[in-house]
Amino acid sequence: MSKLSLITKGIIKENPTFVLVLGMCPTLGTTTSAMNGLGMGLATLFVLTMSNIVVSAVSGFIPGKVRIPSFIVIIATFVTVLQFVMQAFTPGLYATLGIFIPLIVVNCIVLGRAEAFASKNSVGDSALDGIGIGLGFTLALTVLGMVRELLGSASIFGIKLIEGDGILVFILAPGAFIALGYLLVLFNKLKAKIS
Amino acid sequence: MAKVSSLKNMVMTLLAICFVASALLAGVYAITKEPIDAAQIAKTNYAIAKVVPKFDNDPSADMFAKEIDGKSFNVYPAKQGGAIVGYAIETFSTRGFGGRIILMVGFNADGTINNTAVLSHTETPGLGDKMVEGKSNFSVQFKGKNPADFKLIVKKDGGDVDAITASTISSRAFCDAVSKAYDVYKICAKDVEKKEVPNE
Numbered sequence: 001m002s003k004l005s006l007i008t009k010g011i012i013k014e015n016p017t018f019v020l021v022l023g024m025c026p027t028l029g030t031t032t033s034a035m036n037g038l039g040m041g042l043a044t045l046f047v048l049t050m051s052n053i054v055v056s057a058v059s060g061f062i063p064g065k066v067r068i069p070s071f072i073v074i075i076a077t078f079v080t081v082l083q084f085v086m087q088a089f090t091p092g093l094y095a096t097l098g099i100f101i102p103l104i105v106v107n108c109i110v111l112g113r114a115e116a117f118a119s120k121n122s123v124g125d126s127a128l129d130g131i132g133i134g135l136g137f138t139l140a141l142t143v144l145g146m147v148r149e150l151l152g153s154a155s156i157f158g159i160k161l162i163e164g165d166g167i168l169v170f171i172l173a174p175g176a177f178i179a180l181g182y183l184l185v186l187f188n189k190l191k192a193k194i195s
Numbered sequence: 196m197a198k199v200s201s202l203k204n205m206v207m208t209l210l211a212i213c214f215v216a217s218a219l220l221a222g223v224y225a226i227t228k229e230p231i232d233a234a235q236i237a238k239t240n241y242a243i244a245k246v247v248p249k250f251d252n253d254p255s256a257d258m259f260a261k262e263i264d265g266k267s268f269n270v271y272p273a274k275q276g277g278a279i280v281g282y283a284i285e286t287f288s289t290r291g292f293g294g295r296i297i298l299m300v301g302f303n304a305d306g307t308i309n310n311t312a313v314l315s316h317t318e319t320p321g322l323g324d325k326m327v328e329g330k331s332n333f334s335v336q337f338k339g340k341n342p343a344d345f346k347l348i349v350k351k352d353g354g355d356v357d358a359i360t361a362s363t364i365s366s367r368a369f370c371d372a373v374s375k376a377y378d379v380y381k382i383c384a385k386d387v388e389k390k391e392v393p394n395e
Contacts (some may be wrong), residue, residue: 032320062208070212077216081223088230091238095315152321171321178380 006125010132016109018187019139023109026100027141028176034157037145039093041138046082049130051075052118059119071114076105117130139184147179196308214220246301246310247273247281261379268379280304284379288372292364300376323365333359349376
């Protein structure tokens with residue numbers, strides 16, 4: 001597998017949100033606006049890449065039976081580091097993402113990649129895989145956030161396009177499911193056309 | 196790939212990983228502690244400056260706490276040339292639709308509300324979050340009102356406050372927090388009077 005395809009497969013062929021449909025909790029919970037989606041995506045990208053690198057580097061030393069707890073500690077460490085850094089330097093974004101930042105620990109995409117890819121591949125490949133999957137997740141969350149923000153509050157990235165209120169339901173949880181459903185259909189239709 | 200597990204190597208591995216992880220976290224915590232505190236203070240100071248009239252002291256340094264019904268409220272007095280021109284009172288309500296809301300309410304020295312600012316809330320985006328200034332005119336109606344003759348209850352319940360459409364619960368919580376702040380203000384005002392009497 002070429003190095004480039006390691007990155008691109010995460011964006012299209014194995015997109016964590018639209019194809020694997022993993023990590024639905026942050027996907028549905030944080031995408032009330034494009035900015036929140038982007039922030040959550042980048043936070044996950046960071047954790048995913050770092051944990052993939054470390055897991056891949058140390059997996060040879062870890063006995064099989066304590067594999068999962070070891071991975072979880074590694075992931076939790078990076079999430080906590082991220083939490084401190086965000087609190088210190090982007091308090092605004094941290095306040096809006098709130099509980100979802102610590103919840104990255106239990107995001108099944110992160111543990112899934114550590115277990116299924118990083119523990120069996122080289123450090124370099126694992127880093128690229130983390131970046132690829134992370135980008136795919138970021139892209140999906142940003143698009144979902146844009147759609148929900150556009151329909152729900154008639155703006156994109158906080159810029160008001162039309163005066164007045166949007167269709168409120170898209171900001172709320174049911175709207176997240178509706179928007180995600182239609183995006184899933186669109187994405188898979190496009191994917192089928194490409195391949 | 197994975198090594199054969201024995202009790203010894205499992206314990207050692209987990210111990211090593213946890214040790215490195217906690218060392219790393221301790222390091223990051225030490226580095227980010229200062230910026231985190233600074234960000235917190237900056238946020239509070241910004242809210243204070245927004246809700247009280249012009250001042251020349253450091254309200255965070257003069258902060259004192261007042262207790263009502265066992266709950267402690269932080270009061271940030273704003274002074275101009277040593278005389279108190281207003282109070283910023285950090286108040287809260289647990290009656291929000293999504294949980295706790297925390298407000299900073301600024302009073303002028305005469306007890307009228309100068310301005311309000313939402314410090315944190317978990318209300319529904321698009322409905323209850325309209326209590327945040329700039330998202331709707333809800334919070335503007337409190338400006339310049341004196342709770343002594345402006346009933347801090349939504350109109351539906353017989354008060355004077357126009358509730359946010361479809362967010363009566365959030366509006367009630369906002370009023371609840373503001374009236375708590377007013378109770379704190381009354382205590383502060385009384386304390387000032389007491390202090391002034393012996394001087395005369």
